[in-house]
Amino acid sequence: MSWTRKLLRVDLDARTCGAEPLNMEWAERYIGQRGLASKYLSEEVDPKVDPLSPANKLIFATGPLTGTAASTGGRYSVVTKGPLTGTIACSNSGGFFGAELKFAGWDMIIFEGRSEEPLYLCIENDRAQLLPAAELWGRSVWETEALIRKRHGDPQLRIASIGRAGETGCLFAGVVNDLHRAAGRTGVGAVMGAKNLKAVAVRGTLGVKVADPKAFMAAVAEGKAKLATNPVTSQGLPTYGTQVLVNVINEAGAFPTRNGRDVQFEGARRISAEAMHEKRPTDGKPNLLRNGACFGCTIACGRISQIDRGHFSVKDKPRYWEPSGGLEYEAAWALGAATGVDDLEALTYVNYLCNEHGMDPITLGATIGAAMELYEIGAIPANETGGLKLTFGSAEALCKAAELCGTGEGFGREIALGSKRLCEKYGHPDLSMTVKGQEFPAYDPRGIQGIGLEYATSNRGACHVRGYTISSEILATPVKTDPLVTEGKAELCKAFQDATAVVDSAGICLFSTFAWGIPDIAPQIEAACGGKWPVERLIETGERIWNLERKFNLAAGFSAKDDTLPKRILKEAAKTGPAKGKVNRLHEMLPEYYKARGWTADGIPSNRTLERLAL
Amino acid sequence: MLVTVKLFASLTRFLPAGASGNEARVEVEQTMSLESLIARLGLPHEQCHLVLVNGAYIEPSRRAVVVLRPEDVIAVWPNVAGG
Numbered sequence: 014m015s016w017t018r019k020l021l022r023v024d025l026d027a028r029t030c031g032a033e034p035l036n037m038e039w040a041e042r043y044i045g046q047r048g049l050a051s052k053y054l055s056e057e058v059d060p061k062v063d064p065l066s067p068a069n070k071l072i073f074a075t076g077p078l079t080g081t082a083a084s085t086g087g088r089y090s091v092v093t094k095g096p097l098t099g100t101i102a103c104s105n106s107g108g109f110f111g112a113e114l115k116f117a118g119w120d121m122i123i124f125e126g127r128s129e130e131p132l133y134l135c136i137e138n139d140r141a142q143l144l145p146a147a148e149l150w151g152r153s154v155w156e157t158e159a160l161i162r163k164r165h166g167d168p169q170l171r172i173a174s175i176g177r178a179g180e181t182g183c184l185f186a187g188v189v190n191d192l193h194r195a196a197g198r199t200g201v202g203a204v205m206g207a208k209n210l211k212a213v214a215v216r217g218t219l220g221v222k223v224a225d226p227k228a229f230m231a232a233v234a235e236g237k238a239k240l241a242t243n244p245v246t247s248q249g250l251p252t253y254g255t256q257v258l259v260n261v262i263n264e265a266g267a268f269p270t271r272n273g274r275d276v277q278f279e280g281a282r283r284i285s286a287e288a289m290h291e292k293r294p295t296d297g298k299p300n301l302l303r304n305g306a307c308f309g310c311t312i313a314c315g316r317i318s319q320i321d322r323g324h325f326s327v328k329d330k331p332r333y334w335e336p337s338g339g340l341e342y343e344a345a346w347a348l349g350a351a352t353g354v355d356d357l358e359a360l361t362y363v364n365y366l367c368n369e370h371g372m373d374p375i376t377l378g379a380t381i382g383a384a385m386e387l388y389e390i391g392a393i394p395a396n397e398t399g400g401l402k403l404t405f406g407s408a409e410a411l412c413k414a415a416e417l418c419g420t421g422e423g424f425g426r427e428i429a430l431g432s433k434r435l436c437e438k439y440g441h442p443d444l445s446m447t448v449k450g451q452e453f454p455a456y457d458p459r460g461i462q463g464i465g466l467e468y469a470t471s472n473r474g475a476c477h478v479r480g481y482t483i484s485s486e487i488l489a490t491p492v493k494t495d496p497l498v499t500e501g502k503a504e505l506c507k508a509f510q511d512a513t514a515v516v517d518s519a520g521i522c523l524f525s526t527f528a529w530g531i532p533d534i535a536p537q538i539e540a541a542c543g544g545k546w547p548v549e550r551l552i553e554t555g556e557r558i559w560n561l562e563r564k565f566n567l568a569a570g571f572s573a574k575d576d577t578l579p580k581r582i583l584k585e586a587a588k589t590g591p592a593k594g595k596v597n598r599l600h601e602m603l604p605e606y607y608k609a610r611g612w613t614a615d616g617i618p619s620n621r622t623l624e625r626l627a628l
Numbered sequence: 629m630l631v632t633v634k635l636f637a638s639l640t641r642f643l644p645a646g647a648s649g650n651e652a653r654v655e656v657e658q659t660m661s662l663e664s665l666i667a668r669l670g671l672p673h674e675q676c677h678l679v680l681v682n683g684a685y686i687e688p689s690r691r692a693v694v695v696l697r698p699e700d701v702i703a704v705w706p707n708v709a710g711g
């Protein structure tokens with residue numbers, strides 16, 4: 014079976030590493046990765062714990078399909094209690110690190126405690142050791158990867174690390190692996206920094222076994238054939254990346270602009286996938302060099318970009334001249350529309366900074382957007398920003414604010430709090446476009462009703478990848494629903510959330526689901542894991558994971574009153590586009606959603622639901 | 629009358645001469661249906677996955693009955709997705 018059945022427990026206080034058998038009873042009920050790590054966290058960590066205290070734990074977890082031949086099977090998740098939200102936090106990354114961890118023979122690593130001095134963990138198959146990281150502390154993600162490889166004389170080490178943002182307590186610091194793949198959201202990097210853990214380096218040569226190799230290869234081949242013929246996964250994503258959505262969502266009137274003041278951005282086209290393909294007038298080269306793929310992926314949606322060397326942001330800074338991870342849709346939106354900046358090169362530069370220092374570009378861009386609004390209405394006095402003129406549309410201000418946040422200096426320390434704390438501090442809590450403390454992604458719930466319900470109920474704060482109703486409401490996949498209608502959205506949202514929990518726990522990429530449904534994934538899991546994994550069992554497992562996360566959050570102190578949206582979204586109507594005059598009608602969807610979930614009117618899973626899911 | 633046509637992603641190549649960025653102004657007859665416009669632009673049917681008129685999605689079955697009005701904005705994409 015494709016679990017290694019082994020986890021590594023690392024005690025940072027005692028500086029010990031020990032192998033433990035994986036709890037297979039839990040694996041059968043939570044699959045792996047997000048689901049299984051959430052189960053371990055729920056069992057081992059008091060939900061009321063201070064996320065940045067030694068009592069919190071940090072889990073790196075792969076899924077049963079991670080490191081196998083299944084397409085997109087390179088994923089791992091970082092699970093902890095999140096410092097940005099105080100909810101359970103789980104952030105998913107691709108690249109090559111996850112598969113390498115599996116090849117080394119580990120399903121999971123659990124970090125506990127806090128080291129007195131900076132350390133990094135180095136794993137070579139069975140051998141795991143904690144090593145001093147004093148000379149890595151203060152270094153960027155990019156420098157850290159290079160230094161660790163050099164120190165071990167092994168260019169094939171795969172590394173996940175934090176940059177300066179994670180070290181300096183930026184509440185939305187991410188964990189970055191393979192230079193520009195990140196467990197980006199929810200601040201998991203800040204927890205790693207608080208533990209004085211700089212990096213995890215892995216080299217594995219053991220391979221991954223599956224339960225039924227013949228059936229597995231057949232299921233995998235069928236899955237790959239589907240990806241190769243579906244227009245989205247075979248053409249759209251490799252050619253245009255997720256960035257193709259900029260114009261779609263802007264035309265649909267749901268592209269949050271200038272901290273949600275507007276729902277359409279006049280500069281959208283200039284920061285879109287189409288623009289990334291065009292030759293720049295300055296140097297005659299396009300921003301986009303090529304696409305790229307994570308381990309085992311046959312979609313290859315990744316963007317590899319190169320900034321114009323003459324652009325003000327990178328002038329005389331050769332380290333940004335090399336090709337590196339370019340803009341994805343969410344980053345382009347947050348760094349661009351949310352701040353009103355339409356300078357593609359500046360956005361690409363700030364995206365590089367996010368990778369270099371380890372920051373979530375969504376929260377970074379959205380927080381700078383909020384700071385710009387606070388500055389423009391005079392709530393942030395000009396003398397508090399150290400000369401930074403935080404006006405909407407200023408590429409210079411965006412770049413400078415991001416640089417300061419990345420290194421934890423000056424006004425960057427305020428940005429590093431995220432928009433909820435920033436807006437509270439400056440007396441305008443309503444201007445933070447967050448749910449449970451985490452910033453919205455790139456879809457305005459006034460123009461797309463169902464995604465508003467999804468933001469309000471997501472277990473890690475506002476998030477689109479917990480239940481991507483956009484697929485149906487905008488992209489007509491698998492079936493089209495009207496984005497302006499609330500009817501039926503409760504069930505739609507629940508269905509997407511439960512299915513996504515399965516995908517996130519299996520070790521594969523959510524983008525596979527533009528071509529695959531759970532019926533395509535089930536035979537791959539079954540052949541890899543052994544036993545029977547019919548679609549119904551998987552969907553029920555997804556629902557179990559969702560309710561487990563909900564229980565953690567309720568125990569942490571959250572309640573139905575936190576399942577809401579910012580006042581702006583509920584009261585200030587959209588000014589333009591098809592949603593003109595409309596707000597989000599969450600109150601029409603939320604009671605239905607609780608009912609569909611088998612929860613009480615107060616949003617608490619009923620005893621019957623808990624029994625049904627064996628929770 | 630004039631309408632604005634916006635074609636994106638792989639449909640960009642079907643933009644008529646004189647287009648700037650991803651959009652073009654197109655002269656059409658008063659009673660022209662959305663379907664006729666799509667045909668006139670030479671867009672392959674199976675690639676017109678998302679068709680929006682003034683931002684609102686028009687189902688394939690309704691494209692023949694939707695009649696264009698002056699200054700309508702018609703935007704078309706092949707099957708695309710992101711995240």
Ligand code: SF4
Binds near residue numbers: 306
């Ligand atoms: S679809 Fe994109 S993000 Fe997902 S595994 Fe493939 S390259 Fe990575």
